[in-house]
Amino acid sequence: MKFDGIFNEICKVSTMKATAALSKFLHIPLEIEMKLDKISLSEGIDFFEDSDEMTVSLFLPITGRLSGFSFLFYPKPFALTICDILFNRAPGNTRELTELEISALSETANIALGNFLTTFSQSLQTDLLIHHVAVFNCAPLNIIHHQMKNTIQQKMEEAIQIKFDFSFIDLKGNFTIIFDQTEIIPIIYSVACISNVHSISKVLMK
DSSP, X not given: XXXXXXXXXXXXXXXXXXXXXXXXXHTSOOEEEEEXXXXXXXXXXXXXXXXXXXXXXXXXXXXXXXXXXXXXXXXXXXXXXXXXHHTTOOTTOOOSOOHHHHHHHHHHHHHHHHHHHHHHHHHTXXXXXXXXOOEEEEXXXXXXXXXXXXXXXXXXXEEEEEEEEEEETTEEXXXXXXXXXXXXXXXXXXXXHHHHHHHHHHHHHO
């Protein structure tokens, strides 16, 4: 589609802002890799990896001009390592996720998503998007993904999925953000048209 280039750039910048904020909060350098997909939920596509790895997930609904869902995933060992870092513990000292650790992990989701949505909504020239309180879960990844898919399919049929992996040494996490395609495409087209008008104006003014 014509807007892919502009939308990719918006997602890339928003992802970089989110990752930079998360890196600053954790005091560790994170590497990122972004992927943008259009997915058809009505066809029952399994768009998530199938794995029984124990995973911490933080689910944050998104409301505002665009409705959607966001999910932050940490393999449990990564989540425990993050808690070691946040609470200045010796490596390996966090063995369980109590209310204190869950609160800290939820804050990482709030920081990453908050920074992403602020940049994302400004770039799309739309009202600020709001995320809600994170819902914590710790279960095998395939079970979490099944629950996610059921939740999403109740709300939308076609979706835009923005996914970025972030890693530290051999540890990897993932942020997945999903918007209703019917809501977001008109906004993207509008931004693309404005961008094209500005580009043409610059050429004509030369």
